[in-house]
Amino acid sequence: MTTTQPSLDEATIGDSTTSRSRTSKRPVWMEKPNPFVQLVKFLALLISVALVIIPFWSIIATSIADQKTINDSGGGMVMWPKGVTLSAYASVLSGGVVTRAMIISILITVVGTLLSLVTTAGLAYWLSRPRAAGAKPMLLLVLGAVLFTPGIIPSYLVVRQLGLIDSWWSLILPVMVNAFNVIVMRAFFQDLPQELFESAALDGASSLTTLTRIVLPLSKAVLAVIGLFYAVSYWNAFFNALLYIQSSDKWPMALVLRTFVVNQTTIGGDQIGATEVLPPQLSLQMAILVIAIVPILVVYPFIQRHFAKGVLIGAVKG
Amino acid sequence: MSAFQVTRRRLLAGAGGAALLGATGLAGCSKSSSDEANSATVNDSVKLPTYVRYQGVKPDLPGTDAGVDPAFRYFPTDNPSVVPEKPGNGGSVSGMANIYYAVPPGPDRNSYWQGLNERLGTSLQLQMVSNADYTTKFATTIAGNDLPDMLQTPNGSPPPVANLPQLLDKRFTNLSEYLSGDAIKEYPNLANIPTASWKSTIFNGGIYGIPIPRGLIGSYNFIRADLFEAKGLPTSPKGYDELLSVAKELTDPKSRRWAFGLMSQLRQIFAGMNDEPTVWKYENGTLTHTYETEQFKQSVTDMMAFWKAGVVHPDAFNTALPFKQLFNAGTVAINGHDGYPGWTQYILDNASNSSFKLGLMEEYKRDGSGLAPWHLGSGIFSFTMLKKQDGANNGKDKITTLLRVLNWLAAPFGTSEYLYRLFGQKGVDHTVDAKNNPSLTATGTANTVLPIRYLADSPYTIYQPGRPGDADIQHGYQSKEIPTGRANPTTGLFSNTAATDNATADKNFNDGVNEIIQGRQPMSNLDGLISTWKSSVGDKMRNDYLPQLEGGAQPK
Amino acid sequence: MSNRELSSVASGGRLLAAPDADTADARSTGRARRGGTGSRWSRDKLLIGIGLPGAIALILFQYVPLLGNVIAFQDYQPYLGITGSDWVGFENFAAMFEDPKFYTALYNTLILTVIQTVLVFPIPLFIALLLNSLAGERLKRLLQSILYLPHFLSWVIVVSLFQQMLGNAGMLNTFLVQNGLPMFQVIGVPELFKALLTTQAIWKDAGWGTIIFLAAISRIDQEMYEAAAVDGAGPWKRMWNITLPSLKGLFILLLILRLGNSLSVGFEQIILQQGPVGLPASEVLDTYVFNNGILSQEWGTSAAVGLAKTVVGIGLVIGANKLAHLFGERGVYEK
Numbered sequence A: 001m002t003t004t005q006p007s008l009d010e011a012t013i014g015d016s017t018t019s020r021s022r023t024s025k026r027p028v029w030m031e032k033p034n035p036f037v038q039l040v041k042f043l044a045l046l047i048s049v050a051l052v053i054i055p056f057w058s059i060i061a062t063s064i065a066d067q068k069t070i071n072d073s074g075g076g077m078v079m080w081p082k083g084v085t086l087s088a089y090a091s092v093l094s095g096g097v098v099t100r101a102m103i104i105s106i107l108i109t110v111v112g113t114l115l116s117l118v119t120t121a122g123l124a125y126w127l128s129r130p131r132a133a134g135a136k137p138m139l140l141l142v143l144g145a146v147l148f149t150p151g152i153i154p155s156y157l158v159v160r161q162l163g164l165i166d167s168w169w170s171l172i173l174p175v176m177v178n179a180f181n182v183i184v185m186r187a188f189f190q191d192l193p194q195e196l197f198e199s200a201a202l203d204g205a206s207s208l209t210t211l212t213r214i215v216l217p218l219s220k221a222v223l224a225v226i227g228l229f230y231a232v233s234y235w236n237a238f239f240n241a242l243l244y245i246q247s248s249d250k251w252p253m254a255l256v257l258r259t260f261v262v263n264q265t266t267i268g269g270d271q272i273g274a275t276e277v278l279p280p281q282l283s284l285q286m287a288i289l290v291i292a293i294v295p296i297l298v299v300y301p302f303i304q305r306h307f308a309k310g311v312l313i314g315a316v317k318g
Numbered sequence B: 001m002s003a004f005q006v007t008r009r010r011l012l013a014g015a016g017g018a019a020l021l022g023a024t025g026l027a028g029c030s031k032s033s034s035d036e037a038n039s040a041t042v043n044d045s046v047k048l049p050t051y052v053r054y055q056g057v058k059p060d061l062p063g064t065d066a067g068v069d070p071a072f073r074y075f076p077t078d079n080p081s082v083v084p085e086k087p088g089n090g091g092s093v094s095g096m097a098n099i100y101y102a103v104p105p106g107p108d109r110n111s112y113w114q115g116l117n118e119r120l121g122t123s124l125q126l127q128m129v130s131n132a133d134y135t136t137k138f139a140t141t142i143a144g145n146d147l148p149d150m151l152q153t154p155n156g157s158p159p160p161v162a163n164l165p166q167l168l169d170k171r172f173t174n175l176s177e178y179l180s181g182d183a184i185k186e187y188p189n190l191a192n193i194p195t196a197s198w199k200s201t202i203f204n205g206g207i208y209g210i211p212i213p214r215g216l217i218g219s220y221n222f223i224r225a226d227l228f229e230a231k232g233l234p235t236s237p238k239g240y241d242e243l244l245s246v247a248k249e250l251t252d253p254k255s256r257r258w259a260f261g262l263m264s265q266l267r268q269i270f271a272g273m274n275d276e277p278t279v280w281k282y283e284n285g286t287l288t289h290t291y292e293t294e295q296f297k298q299s300v301t302d303m304m305a306f307w308k309a310g311v312v313h314p315d316a317f318n319t320a321l322p323f324k325q326l327f328n329a330g331t332v333a334i335n336g337h338d339g340y341p342g343w344t345q346y347i348l349d350n351a352s353n354s355s356f357k358l359g360l361m362e363e364y365k366r367d368g369s370g371l372a373p374w375h376l377g378s379g380i381f382s383f384t385m386l387k388k389q390d391g392a393n394n395g396k397d398k399i400t401t402l403l404r405v406l407n408w409l410a411a412p413f414g415t416s417e418y419l420y421r422l423f424g425q426k427g428v429d430h431t432v433d434a435k436n437n438p439s440l441t442a443t444g445t446a447n448t449v450l451p452i453r454y455l456a457d458s459p460y461t462i463y464q465p466g467r468p469g470d471a472d473i474q475h476g477y478q479s480k481e482i483p484t485g486r487a488n489p490t491t492g493l494f495s496n497t498a499a500t501d502n503a504t505a506d507k508n509f510n511d512g513v514n515e516i517i518q519g520r521q522p523m524s525n526l527d528g529l530i531s532t533w534k535s536s537v538g539d540k541m542r543n544d545y546l547p548q549l550e551g552g553a554q555p556k
Numbered sequence C: 001m002s003n004r005e006l007s008s009v010a011s012g013g014r015l016l017a018a019p020d021a022d023t024a025d026a027r028s029t030g031r032a033r034r035g036g037t038g039s040r041w042s043r044d045k046l047l048i049g050i051g052l053p054g055a056i057a058l059i060l061f062q063y064v065p066l067l068g069n070v071i072a073f074q075d076y077q078p079y080l081g082i083t084g085s086d087w088v089g090f091e092n093f094a095a096m097f098e099d100p101k102f103y104t105a106l107y108n109t110l111i112l113t114v115i116q117t118v119l120v121f122p123i124p125l126f127i128a129l130l131l132n133s134l135a136g137e138r139l140k141r142l143l144q145s146i147l148y149l150p151h152f153l154s155w156v157i158v159v160s161l162f163q164q165m166l167g168n169a170g171m172l173n174t175f176l177v178q179n180g181l182p183m184f185q186v187i188g189v190p191e192l193f194k195a196l197l198t199t200q201a202i203w204k205d206a207g208w209g210t211i212i213f214l215a216a217i218s219r220i221d222q223e224m225y226e227a228a229a230v231d232g233a234g235p236w237k238r239m240w241n242i243t244l245p246s247l248k249g250l251f252i253l254l255l256i257l258r259l260g261n262s263l264s265v266g267f268e269q270i271i272l273q274q275g276p277v278g279l280p281a282s283e284v285l286d287t288y289v290f291n292n293g294i295l296s297q298e299w300g301t302s303a304a305v306g307l308a309k310t311v312v313g314i315g316l317v318i319g320a321n322k323l324a325h326l327f328g329e330r331g332v333y334e335k
Helices: A004-022 A035-063 A067-072 A087-128 A135-147 A152-161 A169-175 A179-190 A194-202 A207-215 A217-236 A239-244 A253-262 A281-308 B003-018 B032-037 B040-044 B111-120 B131-144 B164-171 B182-186 B195-201 B225-230 B239-250 B263-273 B294-309 B323-329 B342-349 B392-409 B416-423 B442-447 B468-484 B501-517 B525-550 C003-013 C021-028 C037-043 C045-063 C065-073 C091-098 C100-120 C123-132 C137-152 C155-166 C171-178 C190-217 C222-230 C235-260 C267-271 C285-294 C299-326
Strands: B092-099 B123-130 B150-152 B210-213 B219-224 B258-260 B280-283 B286-289 B332-339 B358-360 B380-386 B430-432 B438-440
Touching: A035 A281, A035 C123, A035 C137, A035 C155, A035 C190, A067 B323, A087 A135, A087 A169, A087 A179, A087 A207, A087 A217, A087 A253, A087 A281, A087 B442, A087 C045, A135 A179, A135 C045, A135 C235, A135 C299, A152 A169, A152 A239, A152 B131, A152 C045, A152 C065, A169 A217, A169 A239, A169 C045, A179 A217, A179 C045, A179 C235, A194 A207, A207 A217, A207 C045, A217 A253, A217 A281, A217 C137, A217 C190, A239 A253, A239 B131, A253 A281, A253 B123, A253 B131, A253 C155, A281 B323, A281 C137, A281 C190, B032 B164, B040 B525, B092 B131, B092 B392, B111 B123, B111 B392, B111 B416, B111 B442, B123 B131, B195 B210, B195 B380, B219 B225, B219 B342, B225 B239, B225 B358, B239 B258, B239 B263, B239 B294, B239 B332, B258 B263, B263 B294, B263 B332, B286 B525, B294 B501, B323 B332, B323 B342, B342 B358, B342 B468, B358 B468, B380 B392, B416 B438, B501 B525, B501 C285, C037 C045, C045 C065, C065 C091, C065 C299, C091 C299, C100 C190, C100 C235, C100 C285, C123 C137, C123 C190, C123 C235, C137 C190, C155 C171, C155 C190, C155 C267, C190 C235, C190 C267, C222 C235, C235 C299, C267 C285, C285 C299
Parallel strands: B092 B123, B092 B150, B258 B332
Antiparallel strands: B150 B380, B210 B380, B219 B332, B219 B358, B280 B286, B430 B438
């Protein structure tokens, strides 16, 4: 182990510098791009990006539109807000419900993602080692978990039995290990060069040492991706909160968002007796949608760094 | 592609694995023993709570026994207190109800909620569930047996809960000893709830809940009077031909305008115009569903004609059509049979739109000879069940406390309790104008939306702050329509098929009808749809209801 | 350098290619393997300990609730619980197989499964390759960030956006009508419903799906490209001979996992849009469960459909995995 370690560090460090220097320019060995191919690529990407940007632009435009602008566009989404107002944002953020839910969601996402990564990597590592005791039946169980989806009420009863009702742990523990992610991570672990494990074994390194000093450092890309998968699922999850969290005080953002979005079209629905002029319902929905997406947008680039470009080149050579 | 799909999948697996709420295993084989427990005979023997109308505040336009809601032009200046003692004794009570809007801040950051607890003398713990998710949450709550003290049934009459009588019997308190006959006078605000509403809470020979009363009018035909007037059109077209020509005048796809929104709204207008029964008709010992009548076929033909004429919004079959927004925008001119408390919301939504003018459309018979019969609502939104309590006399003390809390919450319009419940603390949650009309502040708007109105409520009262004329419009409309009212004879009766399989059968039936209206299937398919509907649920519901009707249960 | 040589370089990179696992672990665990089963367990104590927390969570929250599926054989009453409810044998399954609507739903599901597997599933891979072929790292990241955005919108929003843009009274058609042009009807046309669903699915998740492929691409040894380029292999050849072989294993793994859930084809997305096109064109198994089970509280039948779906899923996974083995791939589990 002691022999592998320095060379590993060297490789990683050495690479991160080279990859940084490569960020904006073509590697020397790469030929000049073919202009026709470039044009086709450019058009394909431009169209895809436009198809995404236009609706998102409309979401933002609607969130800052006043009732008149919305009425002028037939009661629907707005492309160009004439009367710009931030009242929808002010209204959504007043009362502290949304800010509180935001903090709760951030907390759950951070704690949950960390726990998920630790347990998922641990399980995947066990299952990835050839001939490890018990790995085979466990792998089948994991695979089975991809196929079987437990029902709402049986899950509820388990959570209740564990005394987790109305606790934030009920939003983390039941979804902490996702079988799909375990299998993907295991596949990545399996592709690490076996020579590394051999030399580690020769050095008498324990499985824990091998995991923390060889496997994980070499798996930053997949850890980043799986971490992102987990983070996003924690961030977006409303359904468990709906079932397990009793006090609305403890609601995460996704559930608050849902109450804004799903309650608009009930025919014969009861109305509140409010007398304050509220921003248009549609603007409120779009505003909270924007608010809910922003944190992910902020965090994403930091995670993206780890899988956007080869980080671990060279390490393979051990 | 991975973890994030889980939620969606779970929802279904809800089905798969989980499953469960009520549940008769197969095709509505309800248990015979329970049929006896919930028979017409035992239910008829229940002495309904005595109705004692609250007289302390005098409406500008009085309500009628037939079902017209009382109306106020201004908020009463004198607001008497009707609950002299604090209902609670310092403990806490819990409740669960649905909510239509964003949730309010929790009790620690909500002065309105704190004030409410103070007035109730108890700490009120509320679970709020958005309306769209309420049945799911309700199912897990029942299955997990994590019942709050007070639980709202899902919206409907009867509530769409399988085997409700058995469920009530096993888990909830029979309130007869507290509320039957004159006993209810202990709770004068509950006694102010009209008798018709209580009928929907009778099961297993007992009173099993507190009804959330709603007026018999149920819905209004809202119209954009400004759009009608701009073209000089009659706001209440007389008969089929005039309705069609008015609709054609209103429609202009180039400026994104259609006469009607959702097809289901148009369907209801024709149900009245074509003299269909209000769901069921009980006559000479036979019970006929509207689908089985010639009038219904006429309505289908009419819907086809209107659809072809292009006077209905082209996305009218999309059940998620945001018809309220479309109405606000003038994209849809007639918002047929929308929940009648919507008046307040439309006025508020359009406060900044000076051209907006809200009106109501009366429904005429097909030949225009007079008003069509109005299909009356069930008189309730839902009802509140009280869970079985432990302790001496089946938790008599706790039940009494809960009823006292609900009594406070049901305080009638104009009382000081009502003023606080809806408008909170003066100066913090609301301000008042020169005419004593309360108006919620931004704080009040966020803080006061607790769903306590779905645990107990006073009978509906017409009142539009700052717009005295609106009271006359609504009261006038109700006064015209209510006398033509036709009730559903099965209101207040329970049929397990109606609470379960009917939802599926009705969806399939209406889907088939929609295919016909859109011309994808021939009209001749209708008979097949009707006979499928009959054999899957129609006859079963008839068999459930008939003995109850013959047993003498009164049409309500 | 010939193709064959190139691909051998690629598998030297080992990324998710078929491993020669036997030889490798024979060496690494050779000593311990001589002992019996007991000593394997004691040898791997620590390893199991590392994996155990995850295993426990999985079993507790995935498998214990699965016991609840027995209600497929019950007349389940939630207030009575599983122990108190009546057993009805296979009645719920019989009810399902006797219902002609079930077969309509099955048919639509299978068609959509084929479309989604053949058409939708590979798209993220194409986008990932396209992005990867761009030289500018910053541009690449920016584009990727934009393309993954729709993933964060719930189906309620996505469906309503499509309605607003393409609906019969939406932006596009209003524009067409106002200019005297014929309408472009996509929404509410039964024949186009599957195309609409596919378009929406691509719009929402194709960008997001690229992430995992980009992670895999990031692990390919850049020196292989360099060596290939020096040997005169052009960009296409490099992609064909290095990138794709390196991603093959992952692609197959994801495909097999997808097949396991192939009978779940976008419940929320479809249930929100059934109204205008009607049930015959739009009913799939998941909406069938909702419309015939949850809506009418026929939970037994619902559970039965769920079980049937799972059985099909297991069959597909085993079959696909066998097929993968035949082609020398690893699949999701080894022989």
